[in-house]
Amino acid sequence: MPETIKWLGSEAPTEVRIEGYQEIKNVKDAPDVEYYVPGHRTCAGCGPALAYRLTALASGKNTIFAGPTGCMYVANTSYLCGPWAVPWIHTQITNGGAVISGIEASYKAMIRKKKYDGEFPNIICFAGDGGSADIGLQALSGCMYRGHDVLFICYDNESYANTGIQTSPMTPYGAHTTFTPPGPVVPEGKKTFPKDLLKMVAAGHPAVKYLATASIAYPVDLMNKVRKALAHKGPTFMHIHAPCPKGWAFESSKTLDIGKLAVDTGMWTLYEIVNGQVKVNYAPRRRKPVAEYVQAQGRFGHLTPEMTERLQAFVDSKLAELGLLVPIPAV
Amino acid sequence: MGKQVRVSGCKAVAEAVKAANVDVIASYPIRPYTGTMVELARMVAEGELDAEFVHAEGEHAQLSVVLGASAAGARVFTGSAGVGVTYAFEVYSPTSGEFHPVQCMIANRTLDPPGDFGSEHTEAMATRDQGWIMGWAASPQEAYDNTLIYYRLGEDPRVMLPQFPCQDGYFVSHISGPVELADPGQVKEFLPEFRPARALDPRRPVIMGPQCHADQGAAIELGRAEAMRNAREIIPQVYDEFARIFGRRYDPFLEEYKTDDAEVVFFGQGAHTVPARLAADRLRAQGLKVGVVQLRFMRPFPTDAVAERLARFKVVGIIENSNSFGSAFDAGPLTAEVHASLYYAENRPQILTFLAGLGGENIRLGAYGEMARAMHAAAQAGRVGDGAGHVGEGAGRVGGGKHVFWLGFEPLGDAGVEHVAASEDGDGGSDGEGGGW
Ligand SMILES: Cc1ncc(C[n+]2csc(CCOP(=O)(O)OP(=O)(O)O)c2C)c(N)n1
Ligand code: SF4
Ligand SMILES: [Mg+2]
Numbered sequence: 001m002p003e004t005i006k007w008l009g010s011e012a013p014t015e016v017r018i019e020g021y022q023e024i025k026n027v028k029d030a031p032d033v034e035y036y037v038p039g040h041r042t043c044a045g046c047g048p049a050l051a052y053r054l055t056a057l058a059s060g061k062n063t064i065f066a067g068p069t070g071c072m073y074v075a076n077t078s079y080l081c082g083p084w085a086v087p088w089i090h091t092q093i094t095n096g097g098a099v100i101s102g103i104e105a106s107y108k109a110m111i112r113k114k115k116y117d118g119e120f121p122n123i124i125c126f127a128g129d130g131g132s133a134d135i136g137l138q139a140l141s142g143c144m145y146r147g148h149d150v151l152f153i154c155y156d157n158e159s160y161a162n163t164g165i166q167t168s169p170m171t172p173y174g175a176h177t178t179f180t181p182p183g184p185v186v187p188e189g190k191k192t193f194p195k196d197l198l199k200m201v202a203a204g205h206p207a208v209k210y211l212a213t214a215s216i217a218y219p220v221d222l223m224n225k226v227r228k229a230l231a232h233k234g235p236t237f238m239h240i241h242a243p244c245p246k247g248w249a250f251e252s253s254k255t256l257d258i259g260k261l262a263v264d265t266g267m268w269t270l271y272e273i274v275n276g277q278v279k280v281n282y283a284p285r286r287r288k289p290v291a292e293y294v295q296a297q298g299r300f301g302h303l304t305p306e307m308t309e310r311l312q313a314f315v316d317s318k319l320a321e322l323g324l325l326v327p328i329p330a331v
Numbered sequence: 332m333g334k335q336v337r338v339s340g341c342k343a344v345a346e347a348v349k350a351a352n353v354d355v356i357a358s359y360p361i362r363p364y365t366g367t368m369v370e371l372a373r374m375v376a377e378g379e380l381d382a383e384f385v386h387a388e389g390e391h392a393q394l395s396v397v398l399g400a401s402a403a404g405a406r407v408f409t410g411s412a413g414v415g416v417t418y419a420f421e422v423y424s425p426t427s428g429e430f431h432p433v434q435c436m437i438a439n440r441t442l443d444p445p446g447d448f449g450s451e452h453t454e455a456m457a458t459r460d461q462g463w464i465m466g467w468a469a470s471p472q473e474a475y476d477n478t479l480i481y482y483r484l485g486e487d488p489r490v491m492l493p494q495f496p497c498q499d500g501y502f503v504s505h506i507s508g509p510v511e512l513a514d515p516g517q518v519k520e521f522l523p524e525f526r527p528a529r530a531l532d533p534r535r536p537v538i539m540g541p542q543c544h545a546d547q548g549a550a551i552e553l554g555r556a557e558a559m560r561n562a563r564e565i566i567p568q569v570y571d572e573f574a575r576i577f578g579r580r581y582d583p584f585l586e587e588y589k590t591d592d593a594e595v596v597f598f599g600q601g602a603h604t605v606p607a608r609l610a611a612d613r614l615r616a617q618g619l620k621v622g623v624v625q626l627r628f629m630r631p632f633p634t635d636a637v638a639e640r641l642a643r644f645k646v647v648g649i650i651e652n653s654n655s656f657g658s659a660f661d662a663g664p665l666t667a668e669v670h671a672s673l674y675y676a677e678n679r680p681q682i683l684t685f686l687a688g689l690g691g692e693n694i695r696l697g698a699y700g701e702m703a704r705a706m707h708a709a710a711q712a713g714r715v716g717d718g719a720g721h722v723g724e725g726a727g728r729v730g731g732g733k734h735v736f737w738l739g740f741e742p743l744g745d746a747g748v749e750h751v752a753a754s755e756d757g758d759g760g761s762d763g764e765g766g767g768w
Binding site: 087109110 | 354355357381382383385386387388389391392393395396397398399400401402403404405407421422425429524531532533534536537538539540541542543544547
């Protein structure tokens with residue numbers, strides 16, 4: 001398995017350099033000042049809430065968050081208050097990318113015109129998969145294209161969760177959502193395969209030099225990626241896998257296990273794209289079959305072996321693209 | 332005194348935006364407002380104006396960019412027209428509801444259909460209930476002044492509301508007129524630097540636009556309603572200040588032209604009030620006592636001023652340049668608001684509505700003559716109070732007479748003829764002078 005591979009036809013790979021960020025060596029080394037604090041009503045075991053907490057730990061005090069409508073808005077701010085110890089602004093589910101563009105433009109102008117004497121802040125949009133890959137895609141694309149110095153994070157709970165778990169373009173094939181109920185006419189529930197959001201952002205937005213996937217099950221990796229993204233001047237993008245016990249139908253104590261299983265089965269991969277070069281961060285030695293992931297979640301409860309095979313084939317093709325197609329050991 | 336130039340409404344606004352030293356601008360092209368952005372892009376490129384110029388990917392993004400920038404503490408500007416205005420609709424309420432005093436000019440354009448490039452107020456009027464300050468300029472000078480006045484009003488800590496300074500497409504946006512540009516000292520005095528009490532500043536964290544529980548919602552709505560009411564109260568002071576500093580005095584709510592002895596008046600906003608004045612002059616030469624009343628603000632609507640000042644006329648003829656299909660009287664929002672404002676007035680004029688200039692059609696000078704004659708005939712004939720306009724008589728009819736007309740499609744004479752006939756029958760009331768008005 002190659003450490004880095006050439007991808008997306010990028011020519012003469014430039015050296016990958018993301019400097020000036022303070023690396024977190026291990027969990028104990030993580031900062032102990034929290035900027036996403038208790039006092040919200042997300043579900044027990046909520047993956048996105050953990051992603052928020054880790055992101056805020058990594059980004060620190062000089063940060064502004066924008067939060068498009070979704071669970072991380074509604075469940076966090078239900079009673080006119082919110083769990084952030086840094087500035088936070090609600091955006092529509094549609095326009096997170098545009099609102100952070102404006103915040104960034106404002107700071108650029110105000111610092112230049114001496115109306116603001118603080119340091120240029122970290123500006124982060126923390127959007128759901130709906131607010132990133134679907135109804136928010138236009139604003140995300142506009143923001144990444146224009147080259148604003150911001151970080152756009154898609155926390156991916158693989159559904160429109162806040163409205164009661166409906167399918168989004170990130171919902172996996174075969175998942176039961178309230179808009180894709182399996183039935184005799186549609187036995188698999190969700191019929192289509194998800195978009196590849198990171199690839200879309202990477203391939204179509206030359207201003208974006210740093211992109212990364214992450215998972216709440218790998219917190220140190222996640223926090224370091226946030227720091228790298230913020231250290232880079234210019235638009236950066238992260239796609240964070242964030243299991244949702246309510247929407248995926250698993251025990252709320254199992255969020256990290258499900259996150260790990262996703263990586264071990266190849267349903268999720270951890271990698272970065274820096275200056276057009278892909279760097280895989282973690283490749284499981286022994287890949288587990290997708291069936292194991294499927295069996296652990298109620299949303300796939302109706303899948304037949306054939307359907308699970310289709311999902312496996314899809315995962316294999318994605319892994320092949322990353323040069324990660326290691327064989328699954330026989331059980 | 333500032334420099335005198337001749338510029339279009341679009342360019343006038345760009346000049347005012349520069350004078351206001353705006354920090355962030357968000358662009359997207361759509362006629363007929365584009366000229367403002369073209370001019371601003373040039374100013375930024377040539378270093379005349381130090382601002383971030385963001386090429387938004389659509390109007391929805393334009394409004395979102397300026398919302399974010401305003402929340403972070405910048406003075407911001409954007410603009411649109413026609414379908415662009417409706418495309419951005421989602422963002423209007425969050426902008427006013429979270430008290431971001433952004434400015435979005437509108438150079439009016441028809442929606443689709445009819446999909447022509449003509450000017451019509453419908454697209455702007457469609458946004459009138461979103462908590463934005465809104466009004467029309469009738470000339471490039473007014474467009475210039477409104478930009479400064481609206482920033483001042485919108486950024487007042489008691490208001491903090493976004494603003495739609497509107498101008499009729501082409502009639503104002505594309506026709507040059509004399510404009511006196513302010514000198515920087517004047518602007519500084521009139522429009523202090525934007526320093527919002529709360530902004531997205533990591534040194535003083537705030538949470539903006541959190542969700543609330545249903546029983547917390549009404550208070551938030553009340554806050555926005557109060558801000559709008561405050562705006563109505565403050566407007567006269569802002570205009571006084573403006574007159575003191577710039578030497579141009581406007582009536583803050585209702586600009587009147589030749590109304591001292593007028594029996595009938597045209598009532599409208601924006602560009603169409605200009606030919607109405609010319610028409611009034613000519614009609615006066617023919618012995619018709621015609622005046623013009625120009626409404627400055629659609630939001631906040633000056634209910635008291637309308638009720639008090641329109642009451643002295645016999646007939647008010649509304650030039651209704653937007654549609655509200657199926658609304659009261661099957662006319663437009665202006666018709667509904669004027670009627671509503673006059674409901675409690677002791678003396679109520681007759682109100683005729685002329686749906687005019689829709690689809691961007693030019694209202695010819697001759698048409699003003701026809702409208703004025705119809706108003707005059709109505710003045711001769713009847714008055715409200717003679718069983719007129721009672722519920723049950725059918726919407727759109729006063730005293731049994733039709734009073735809403737699609738200009739060019741329905742004979743205006745009808746209003747007069749029916750009323751005159753009624754008057755000859757002896758049941759139409761006053762013949763004018765001293766008849767209980
Ligand atoms: C324009 C618009 N359409 C629909 C909605 C309803 N809505 C509220 S939250 C939500 C789900 C958001 O999904 P996602 O972005 O994935 O975030 P999640 O709730 O899953 O965290 C939707 C569709 C909305 N708020 N705005
Ligand atoms: S539904 Fe899912 S994403 Fe939403 S709060 Fe619950 S666990 Fe978190
Ligand atoms: Mg989601």
